[in-house]
Amino acid sequence: MKHSFEDHTSTIPAVQEIPATPSAPRRMTLNMGPQHPSTHGVLRIVLELEGETIITAAPDIGFLHTGIEKEFEQKNWQQAVTLTDRVDYLANLSNNLVYALAVEKLLQIEIPARAQWTRVMMTEFSRLNSHLVWLGTHALDIGAMTMFFYCFREREDILRIFEMFSGQRMMTSYIRIGGLALEPPRGWQQVVGKFIRAFPSKVDEYEELLNANPIWMQRTQGVGFISLEDMLDLGITGPMLRGAGLNWDIRKSEPYSSYEKFDFKVPVETSNDVWSRYRVRIQEMRESAKIITQALEGMPEGAWQADAPHVVLPDREKMKTQMESLIYHFKIVTEGFRVPAGEVYQCIEAPRGEIGYYVVSDGTSKPYRVHMRTPSFGNLQGLPKMLENTLIADSIAALGSMDFVLGDTDR
Amino acid sequence: MNHAGVLETREAFGETTLIVDPAQIVDLCRHLKDSEKYIRLSGITAVDLHPAEPRFEVIYHLHSIERNRRLRLKCLLSGVNPEIDSATAVWRGANWYEREVFDMFGIGFRNHPNLVRILMPIDWEGYPLRKDYPVHGYKYSYPSE
Numbered sequence: 001m002k003h004s005f006e007d008h009t010s011t012i013p014a015v016q017e018i019p020a021t022p023s024a025p026r027r028m029t030l031n032m033g034p035q036h037p038s039t040h041g042v043l044r045i046v047l048e049l050e051g052e053t054i055i056t057a058a059p060d061i062g063f064l065h066t067g068i069e070k071e072f073e074q075k076n077w078q079q080a081v082t083l084t085d086r087v088d089y090l091a092n093l094s095n096n097l098v099y100a101l102a103v104e105k106l107l108q109i110e111i112p113a114r115a116q117w118t119r120v121m122m123t124e125f126s127r128l129n130s131h132l133v134w135l136g137t138h139a140l141d142i143g144a145m146t147m148f149f150y151c152f153r154e155r156e157d158i159l160r161i162f163e164m165f166s167g168q169r170m171m172t173s174y175i176r177i178g179g180l181a182l183e184p185p186r187g188w189q190q191v192v193g194k195f196i197r198a199f200p201s202k203v204d205e206y207e208e209l210l211n212a213n214p215i216w217m218q219r220t221q222g223v224g225f226i227s228l229e230d231m232l233d234l235g236i237t238g239p240m241l242r243g244a245g246l247n248w249d250i251r252k253s254e255p256y257s258s259y260e261k262f263d264f265k266v267p268v269e270t271s272n273d274v275w276s277r278y279r280v281r282i283q284e285m286r287e288s289a290k291i292i293t294q295a296l297e298g299m300p301e302g303a304w305q306a307d308a309p310h311v312v313l314p315d316r317e318k319m320k321t322q323m324e325s326l327i328y329h330f331k332i333v334t335e336g337f338r339v340p341a342g343e344v345y346q347c348i349e350a351p352r353g354e355i356g357y358y359v360v361s362d363g364t365s366k367p368y369r370v371h372m373r374t375p376s377f378g379n380l381q382g383l384p385k386m387l388e389n390t391l392i393a394d395s396i397a398a399l400g401s402m403d404f405v406l407g408d409t410d411r
Numbered sequence: 412m413n414h415a416g417v418l419e420t421r422e423a424f425g426e427t428t429l430i431v432d433p434a435q436i437v438d439l440c441r442h443l444k445d446s447e448k449y450i451r452l453s454g455i456t457a458v459d460l461h462p463a464e465p466r467f468e469v470i471y472h473l474h475s476i477e478r479n480r481r482l483r484l485k486c487l488l489s490g491v492n493p494e495i496d497s498a499t500a501v502w503r504g505a506n507w508y509e510r511e512v513f514d515m516f517g518i519g520f521r522n523h524p525n526l527v528r529i530l531m532p533i534d535w536e537g538y539p540l541r542k543d544y545p546v547h548g549y550k551y552s553y554p555s556e
Contacts, residue, residue: 062530069515070539074546105424232450232476235504246476253479344424345472345483347453358470360458373454373472381507410530 026050030392034063040137041406045383045399047392054395057387059380064410072370076336077103078177080367085171087372088408090133093119093126093162094350096175099370101256102346102359103177106339109308113300115179116258121192121295122165122174123257123348124288128199129158130351130403131281131288135206138278138400142219147209154202157195164191178312179305192296199289207282220274224398226386228272234385235378238353239284240402243269243276250349262291274401281403311337336365350375352403376408414439426483433469433486433495440471440484440501449473449482452498455508457516461542466490467518471498488518497523515540 033044042063048055068087072080084095097119104111111119136151159169164185166174174181210216226236228244241248249266251259267283269276305312313332314325331337341363347356353375360369379402386402387395416435421428431439443449453472460466471484486495497520498505509520510529517538520526528535537549 062528062532065530067539070544070546233503235452235454235502235508248476253476342423343428345426345453345481354453356453356472358454358456358472369458371454371456371470373456377507378454378504381504 027055032395034060040400040404041409043380043404043406043409047387047395049392052392054387054390054392057384057395059383061380061406061409064406066411068411069370069372072367074366076365077339077367078332078336080370081176082171082173085173086407087374087411088350088352088355088376088405089170090130090405091126091351092170092172093122093175094348094355095372096173097123097257098346098348098350098355098357099359100175100177101348102344102357103339104306105344105346106342106359106361107177107308107311108340109178109306109311111179111257111306112303113258114302115304115306117295117299118180118184118304119175119257120259120262121292121299122162122172124291124295125158125161127288127351128285128292129155131285132158134281134351134400134403135278138397138403139210139216141396141400142216144210144213144216147206150202150206150209154199161188161191161195164188178308179303183304189296189299192292196289196292196296200286203282203285203289210278217275219394219397220278220401221271222273222275223390223394224274224277224386224401225272226382230385231382234382236353236382237375237378238350239277239280240353240379240382242267243280244272245270250347250354254347256346256348262294264288264291274397277401277403338363338365339367347373352376352405352408353379372411374408374411376404376406377411380404380409414442426481428483428485431484431486433488436471436484436486437496437498437500440473440498443473443482444501448475448477449480451476452502452504452508453481455498455505455512457512457518457540459516459540459542461490464490467493467516469495469512469518492519493517494519494521496521497526499523514538517541 028049030047030049032047034042044060046058046060068083071083081096081099084099085092087095132151132155136148139147162172163169166172166181228246231241231244245268247266247268252266264287267280267287269279309328314329318325319329339361341361343360345356345358347354355375356373358371359367362368383399386398390398416432416439417429418432419430451474453474456470458468458470460468465487467488467490469486469488473482488495495518497509507529509523510526512518513520513526514528514531515538527533537544
């Protein structure tokens with residue numbers, strides 16, 4: 001079948017976004033990326049330099065665009081959980097959670113306490129995972145190679161815990177609509193307990209390596225400044241804002257999944273540079289460890305899936321003995337469950353900032369539209385402002401402190 | 412909300428949606444930012460209601476940190492030459508979101524400083540998130556079709 005393009009092509013402007021030649025003499029255009037190692041993914045930045053000073057920086061994104069939002073419209077509601085993992089591949093469980101919460105809001109089903117607490121624990125693990133990767137690679141960029149090995153050592157333990165719970169190290173899809181994918185495995189308390197008791201001393205080790213390290217201090221302090229007003233105007237969220245003195249964390253301001261029952265602090269720093277973002281993330285790791293300890297000690301008993309037979313697959317044994325369960329099983333497996341028509345916007349505090357899913361249902365068994373407001377996309381928009389009139393050597397530290405993931409940006 | 416641009420207010424799932432006259436969107440946004448403290452624009456997106464008419468919904472998610480409130484604005488646009496004023500004059504952060512909507516839905520934003528594709532290649536044909544755009548794109552055809 002042949003399609004006509006005429007009506008589509010007419011409105012595309014033939015303007016190239018990025019200037020090919022410098023705007024003034026004595027200036028130089030430098031292409032950074034898309035395969036530059038310190039861009040952590042496939043990001044291209046076109047810098048206009050005067051000497052070593054950056055005059056303008058133009059990020060060019062889209063290299064990792066995989067059409068996930070289009071794909072959502074082809075899958076049924078529960079199948080689409082697997083797509084959310086692949087958006088931000090360092091904070092998969094945060095993406096699982098926000099999608100599940102959004103759809104559960106439309107379905108208006110109640111999630112049992114045990115599932116909610118397990119969700120909190122797992123998303124905090126994914127925050128640790130993400131911050132550890134950030135700290136390791138960021139320190140590596142600035143020249144501290146040991147940090148990388150230290151951080152990835154702990155990250156490996158976290159990935160093993162993910163594997164124990166879900167069977168997968170990275171693409172967990174563990175948080176499903178209606179509860180969890182599997183019952184928490186036997187003996188998880190010992191494994192999580194052992195890790196979380198040792199973890200604070202590991203964070204001490206990182207701080208010992210970095211806090212009084214003159215190279216680290218010189219490369220981070222006073223670097224990467226961007227004013228709070230600019231950040232709010234440009235859509236930056238998360239640790240970037242808390243590093244500039246704004247006490248705003250969605251876990252506190254709009255609690256979800258029983259976060260209000262946990263006791264933790266929101267770390268805030270005021271110096272608004274790479275150093276303060278490092279301090280915020282280090283303290284967030286300590287707070288996450290506290291949350292995980294509370295979840296471990298106070299984990300409620302009971303069901304790990306909602307009492308919603310039209311959404312949750314029935315117990316295997318019941319399916320074989322009860323007619324009703326068999327019918328539900330058949331319906332869910334063959335066509336998927338239907339979600340009442342409506343629209344919701346659900347947001348959570350991910351490691352990088354605000355993840356918001358805007359989910360529209362037309363009453364069928366497939367999402368009509370899912371839009372992901374991802375923190376990396378919003379944060380990256382502030383990059384040109386942040387790099388303006390700074391030195392090119394500082395740009396590596398500055399863009400690393402934003403902690404973006406290109407899969408999250410491009411979707 | 413006492414503003415001439417608000418046509419209707421809807422409440423659902425604890426969220427407020429204002430249906431807004433597209434001609435007054437920038438004026439309303441400025442009013443919400445200056446007087447109602449919605450200093451953050453959380454995002455802009457669109458929904459294609461093909462084949463219904465008006466075909467497109469442009470959605471704005473606003474957030475006020477101070478009041479801890481969220482608000483959704485919705486503008487309905489016709490499928491024939493859809494265009495709306497850009498909100499970049501109110502929030503600079505609207506820039507990339509509007510480019511994404513343009514890229515995916517082909518909705519034009521008047522007075523936008525740099526309205527070019529952002530995620531798709533610059534010479535891409537068609538608008539992928541429109542409902543009449545096939546999943547595998549236009550460029551490839553399969554024997555079964």
